[in-house]
Amino acid sequence: MTTTLGQVIAALEAAYPPRTAESWDAVGLVCGDPAEEVTRVLFAVDPTESVVDEAVETGAQAVVVHHPLLLRGVTGVPADDPKGHVVHRLIRAGIALYCAHTNADVADPGVSDALAAAIGLTVTGPLSANPAPELDVLTTFVPHADAVDVLAALHAAGAGRIGDYRDAAFTVAGTGQFRPVDGANPAVGTLGELEHVDETRVEVVLERRLRTRIVDALRAAHPYEEVALNLHEMADLPSRTGLGRVGVLPEPEPLHVFAQRVADALPETVQGVRASGDPDRMIHRVAVSGGSGDSLLKTATAAGVDAFVTADLRHHPASDHAAGGDAVPALVDVAHWASEWPWCEQAAGVVRAAFDGTVDVLVSTRRTDPWTVGATSRTRRTNQR
Known part of the structure; x- marks a missing residue:
């Protein structure tokens, strides 16, 4: 019994419906023939040259990624353009590329569920719930x-x-x-x-x-x-889908211990994990949002959580937030790529469950975080207060 790319896509779209993606997003099949047979699929966060290398080396016929290759409109994909070069390499190698982005962010389960599970949270619901159908x-x-x-x-x-x-x-x-x-x-x-x-x-x-x-x-x-x-x-009700998740730890623990828990749960990056708040503050109820999450700072505060784990926190929003002290959640900032990498295993599980025995699934361990060098000052120039 053979499995086609179209069948794999159908399984993924049942878990991450494209209609739930944001209007500005670019999800779905980038290149590939839905009628072609698929025996091996590689899952990754980013459609980079390195991931294409891995797909070629492992003999994958399809790559499923979270981040779109062509998020902004293009009029061509010439081979001398970085993104165009990726498309040409994929097509020449007979490898399909499929993307599930914001539709995977809001799904139940989705990107933030995978992040919460990696940290050890028991999810209780969305952080910013989508409305249920009327x-x-x-x-x-x-x-x-x-x-x-x-x-x-x-x-x-x-x-x-x-x-x-x-x-x-x-x-x-x-x-x-x-x-x-x-x-x-x-x-x-x-x-x-x-x-x-x-x-x-x-x-x-x-x-x-x-x-x-x-x-x-x-x-x-x-x-x-x-x-x-x-x-x-009927009265309008929230759904189980939406951005972010709220969950609880098995037992409360100090912020400095919790930050280490997050660091140990996610793949290593140059940035590592950084936290804002009293190191000894007890953390029990936690909000998470895979990817850039500072737009949800007020939502996390309104949720009454002890900490908010997300990526790409900017200086001014984080600084303004921290001025609230213990009245607002502590912040734990991780690398964007690391916060979304746990989703790869979740998405791989969708295909594994649908085609057990006929399709091999691989999760890329290549770090596609753009930051490659980290340095810490060896000269103390400021005083911490």
């Missing part, structure tokens, strides 16, 4: 003999979908009454007479965007001339 509840009343067919029509139109469940509904038996008057053409009953009918109350949940389609399906399937129905809008 839902309605539809209630209608159907003669017992027609209830199964009407419910099947509602489900076929998209009603009754709750998370990973389909064909959900609530039914209960009861008695309906009505009196047909002049102008009516009743399927049941006689003009002018009060009619009592054994009916089934049918209740289903539906996405609000499908409201018109489902109501039309109800009216087409229902035997009555006039269909009795109630349609209620």
Whole structure:
């Protein structure tokens, strides 16, 4: 049994739906033929020359990365351009390139779940939750003999979908009454007479965007001339998807111990791990956000966590934040690449589970963090206060 690139992409897109990516993002297949057979896939954070080298050396037919190669619009990919050269090398070697970026950031599980797991957190929910789909509840009343067919029509139109469940509904038996008057053409009953009918109350949940389609399906399937129905809008609720995650440590520990925990959990970089806050402050509830996260500083503060782990914290936002003292979370800043590298194993697990035995998965251990040299002053020039 062979596995095609298209099948691998389908598995990845079930876990990281492209429709959830930001509008400015560039996700999906960069190069490659979905009909081609795939036996080995390499996962990495960045589509660099080094990662292409690794794909060639390991015999991978596809590379799956987090960061887009062509995030900004281009009009060409000449081989003498750095990004164009990567594209040419991939195509010549018969290697596909696929990207899951912000759609992997917000997925459940996604990039921040992988970071939280690496640190040893038990995730309790998103840091900045996406809204759940807007839902309605539809209630209608159907003669017992027609209830199964009407419910099947509602489900076929998209009603009754709750998370990973389909064909959900609530039914209960009861008695309906009505009196047909002049102008009516009743399927049941006689003009002018009060009619009592054994009916089934049918209740289903539906996405609000499908409201018109489902109501039309109800009216087409229902035997009555006039269909009795109630349609209620549910209150908006947060979903399990969104940026960042909040989690808890098994036991509280001082900030300096926690910072070392983070350093030990992530791959080594020149930057290492740095923290802002009282070294002895106890850390238990933690927010994390893979990649650049200083836009979530206020969100992390509002979440009431003890520490916020992310990457690319800039001087001024971090300094302004730290002025809040113990009223705000301690900050732990790591290298961007290191914060997202744990996702590679998560994404590899998606393909491994879908094609166990037919597709080999490899996680790149090559450091694609751009910083290659670190230095510490050997002369004390400032006093720490």
